Amino acid sequence: MGFQERDVISVLQKIFATSDSRLTVGIGDDAAVVSTQSQSIITSDMAVEDVHFKLEWSSPFDIGRKITAANIADILSMGGKCDYLTASVALTGNETLQWIENLARGIKHEADLAGSLIVGGDIARGPKIVISMTAVGSSPTPILRSGAKVGDGLYLSSLTGWSAAGLELLTREVSINSETAEKALSEFSAPSLDYEINFSGATAMADVSDSVLVQAEQIADASGVQINIDQTEISQAAEFAELVQLAEELKVDIFQWILAGGEDHALLATGLNLPGIRIGSVLSGSGISGVDMKKAPVSWSHFNHAKN
């Protein structure tokens, strides 16, 4: 590559520069010094080239947005605000400085939407691009997966399935010239997180990174309740009509996308009279009920991704 590591660092320092007063010491010393609350929320997410993203499918800007959104979503799903992010990136050496700059701009773009500062990171050489981020946030009262109560409703911050629909278009190499297909491709490349939704009254919450089914089951297990999913309610969601058209064109069960897809980074919450889309309710018992799909749900196999 026609540039040095210090050129990359200099570009990143410029893009991530901030005069935000929460940051006492920024990028350039051994570590950053930031203001924190008495309780902090910490999470990490890693994305690997050809596993979580493909260079031919996504722009560096969208790749940056997506991994950043994934990290921030884990903080939001705790009822928190994401304050700080670090981004460590392994580069192959085949990238242009422009590509790296656009990756950083994507990270910055998403961080700005959430009011988060990028306060550090690392650069390394590797055989594939690896982006590893850590988010540090705060919440006066963190919302866990274990708080769902019998009688609660089940809500999504926005309709899921768009990312799975985009993946389907890409893997089947189907070209459909419609706004809906465009949206699916765009949501696959970088999901648009709803930073405005007010789920502060939620009793339990999770980020839908694996799938609604997987995350609903985690909430059911952690809370000792049964979660009943109501596909009729889902089909009344505003965006459903749009997505179902695409599903019919591709001859796919739309509920496979909505319930068993993944990487949407919407928020799944239980509670009473929450905003968003109501998709079910919390009953006594255990596990998931009410799901009727044409084939057994498959897990998110193309882009295998598990949190520890």
Place this chain on the structure above:
Amino acid sequence: MGFQERDVISVLQKIFATSDSRLTVGIGDDAAVVSTQSQSIITSDMAVEDVHFKLEWSSPFDIGRKITAANIADILSMGGKCDYLTASVALTGNETLQWIENLARGIKHEADLAGSLIVGGDIARGPKIVISMTAVGSSPTPILRSGAKVGDGLYLSSLTGWSAAGLELLTREVSINSETAEKALSEFSAPSLDYEINFSGATAMADVSDSVLVQAEQIADASGVQINIDQTEISQAAEFAELVQLAEELKVDIFQWILAGGEDHALLATGLNLPGIRIGSVLSGSGISGVDMKKAPVSWSHFNHAKN
């Protein structure tokens, strides 16, 4: 591989389990919830297989120790205490569960030495092993690189050069049967950080991950001073006699190892009457003076590693 991702997660959860009261919500929810001070210190470091470590050179336990020490050292070098760590790991699928367990044990071992908790992370699939960690710490008064004052002494927490000596033995495939050679190999695989040294009175501090020369220059630049390195003082250090013997056997300039080597993760500090090894002093002016090596210092080229 003969195990599932959930087996790995289950092993990691067991190894990283803690009942420490600083942790309100541990591994298992979307994010961890921890107690923090009003100011926190954040840093990230990434290590890539065949770039920062080689499987044939280091045990998984030592690989885990080394990357953890690298992260913790960046907190210590701010005059801080490392409270929390996250570890995200890309695995190739060729590892045994035992290998992964030993990697985690190495991470835990080093974290325990520093009184740090592992509170989260991520697992992904990749073509090479990548370990990315983030450390969150605290300090009532962070010590920056910019505080060195004319008249200060320059100190190392322990003699550097051991890691470079170990790398030299490995790359030249020289087999020397001595305690000194053993120590060099061991320090290369996993440097032993001095967690007891009291550098709280330091005016400036940095972690020696790149080399004494690189980091001393950073302190000089940030503080607007000249740093004079005194090779005669260095040669009076207790461990010098031991290391010089190995350097002579290998016909290497020992100061190349000590001053231009890297990956030692010792602390380099300026101040008055500090503990550790005095290796120079702070003068008015700029840059580094007093260095007399047989050849021009080379940067740490084998294991190229730059912080942003």
